[in-house]
Amino acid sequence: MDPLNRSHSIFGIVPPHILEAIVRSGEPKEREWALRALAADTTIRSSRMSLHLMKALTRVTPVPAIAPHKQRNVYTANNTTTLPGTLVRSEGQGPTSDVSVNEAYDGLGATFDLYWNIFQRNSIDDAGMNLPATVHYDQKYDNAFWDGSQMVFGDGDGIYFNRFTIAVDVIGHELTHGVTAHEANLAYHDQPGALNESVSDVFGSLVKQYVHSPQQTASQADWLIGAGLFTAKVQGVALRSMKAPGTAYNDRVLGKDPQPAHMNNYVNTTADNGGVHINSGIPNHAFYLAAVALGGHAWEKAGAIWYATICDSRLSANAQFLDFANLTAENAAKLFGAAEQQAVINAWQQVGINIVPIPLKIFGNWTLHFSWGPTNNYSSVNLMFNSNGTFSGGANGKWSQQDGTILLSFDSGPAKYAGTVDGNIGTGAMSTFSGLEGCWYLSKQGTVGVLPELGAVSQPKIIDVNGNVVSGELELTGVGTKGTRVVKRAG
Numbered sequence: 001m002d003p004l005n006r007s008h009s010i011f012g013i014v015p016p017h018i019l020e021a022i023v024r025s026g027e028p029k030e031r032e033w034a035l036r037a038l039a040a041d042t043t044i045r046s047s048r049m050s051l052h053l054m055k056a057l058t059r060v061t062p063v064p065a066i067a068p069h070k071q072r073n074v075y076t077a078n079n080t081t082t083l084p085g086t087l088v089r090s091e092g093q094g095p096t097s098d099v100s101v102n103e104a105y106d107g108l109g110a111t112f113d114l115y116w117n118i119f120q121r122n123s124i125d126d127a128g129m130n131l132p133a134t135v136h137y138d139q140k141y142d143n144a145f146w147d148g149s150q151m152v153f154g155d156g157d158g159i160y161f162n163r164f165t166i167a168v169d170v171i172g173h174e175l176t177h178g179v180t181a182h183e184a185n186l187a188y189h190d191q192p193g194a195l196n197e198s199v200s201d202v203f204g205s206l207v208k209q210y211v212h213s214p215q216q217t218a219s220q221a222d223w224l225i226g227a228g229l230f231t232a233k234v235q236g237v238a239l240r241s242m243k244a245p246g247t248a249y250n251d252r253v254l255g256k257d258p259q260p261a262h263m264n265n266y267v268n269t270t271a272d273n274g275g276v277h278i279n280s281g282i283p284n285h286a287f288y289l290a291a292v293a294l295g296g297h298a299w300e301k302a303g304a305i306w307y308a309t310i311c312d313s314r315l316s317a318n319a320q321f322l323d324f325a326n327l328t329a330e331n332a333a334k335l336f337g338a339a340e341q342q343a344v345i346n347a348w349q350q351v352g353i354n355i356v357p358i359p360l361k362i363f364g365n366w367t368l369h370f371s372w373g374p375t376n377n378y379s380s381v382n383l384m385f386n387s388n389g390t391f392s393g394g395a396n397g398k399w400s401q402q403d404g405t406i407l408l409s410f411d412s413g414p415a416k417y418a419g420t421v422d423g424n425i426g427t428g429a430m431s432t433f434s435g436l437e438g439c440w441y442l443s444k445q446g447t448v449g450v451l452p453e454l455g456a457v458s459q460p461k462i463i464d465v466n467g468n469v470v471s472g473e474l475e476l477t478g479v480g481t482k483g484t485r486v487v488k489r490a491g
């Protein structure tokens with residue numbers, strides 16, 4: 001299916017199924033507002049597409065700034081649909097009398113601070129881009145969204161929804177769509193789209209836990225997305241729950257939270273771009289389980305693992321849940337270790353995503369040392385072993401490993417390597433190096449200088465003609481009738 005032909009908001013916080021429920025069951029006036037929100041989403045979507053195309057055509061590589069560049073500009077649309085509208089508060093200026101303006105300013109700041117202080121990311125593009133936001137968009141507008149270059153907040157209809165600046169995780173969610181667009185650029189449909197939504201919920205929730213006073217640990221957080229958005233009229237606490245997907249609301253008009261928490265309940269649908277706001281419950285819950293298992297503040301371990309994954313060049317735009325899960329397990333091992341990797345594997349397993357850990361003894365960064373030729377030339381090269389069977393870094397090539405045996409070949413040059421790897425060291429022989437014989441060893445980076453440990457060579461058991469085990473210097477004199485070697489003591 002062509003995602004360009006789908007007709008709902010790409011990055012709005014309120015999923016279309018909620019707005020559609022209001023259209024179906026709300027009062028006439030409420031239905032009109034909901035219809036307007038749905039229609040506006042479509043229009044915004046079209047203009048966003050052309051903006052994206054324009055950006056793609058004029059794309060230049062951003063130069064990351066050395067110092068963090070925090071520049072918030074909050075505008076008001078004065079209840080029109082003109083963007084960005086009138087500038088009302090920019091970086092460093094004090095609060096205004098407009099609570100929406102101040103909440104937007106603070107929420108943008110909280111999101112910037114989490115990304116900079118914890119992940120050293122300099123704004124959405126990691127190059128210090130300004131953070132513009134417009135409040136009071138349209139009239140009674142039931143959504144908030146990131147349009148590819150700025151944040152936009154509606155005031156809500158006042159019947160079902162409060163103002164959309166009220167929930168800081170909504171701001172973190174929307175800005176994270178910008179981060180994802182600059183990194184993995186996950187396609188906005190089906191599983192990659194649900195991952196895109198989930199990543200926004202994950203970092204939105206982290207922003208909320210990070211600015212909470214005092215900061216919350218994974219087990220203290222409520223893991224609700226958009227708490228406070230619903231008015232008292234709605235039977236529900238939030239838009240979504242990462243801790244218990246499917247339980248956030250159950251309302252006469254809005255219907256019931258449709259999020260699954262397990263692959264057994266994955267929703268196959270063409271609505272909502274293939275259920276991107278629905279099936280996101282599955283990776284959301286996996287993150288929650290990992291964060292609680294890893295303990296402490298969720299950004300310290302689980303957040304760092306997820307952040308490394310969205311920035312991982314191996315995460316493709318069409319990644320499925322399992323692809324994403326595999327990379328989180330690998331990044332957990334790289335960043336922290338085996339126990340953390342197991343916690344991540346367990347979390348995914350509990351939502352029905354079964355990671356089969358590849359025994360990649362040599363994944364990661366190694367140095368290949370080699371010597372060759374009659375004059376004992378020596379050289380070394382740093383290599384990063386990727387899980388797809390390639391290596392890169394100082395040279396490119398392919399590798400394969402079966403248990404302790406490894407084969408390496410370079411994309412250029414005739415050298416082939418075969419040998420064994422165990423722990424932090426590998427060793428073996430080269431078939432050719434520029435036509436010359438050679439030998440090599442691999443050392444895990446950080447352990448350069450470690451010498452290969454020679455295993456103890458077990459002595460063959462030697463039995464004399466009388467069947468007794470003997471030791472000492474022995475001289476082979478013949479073969480006995482039962483295959484035993486006949487020996488006598490030397491000298």
Ligand SMILES: [Zn+2]
Pocket residue numbers: 010011012013173174177197200
């Ligand atoms: Zn979203």
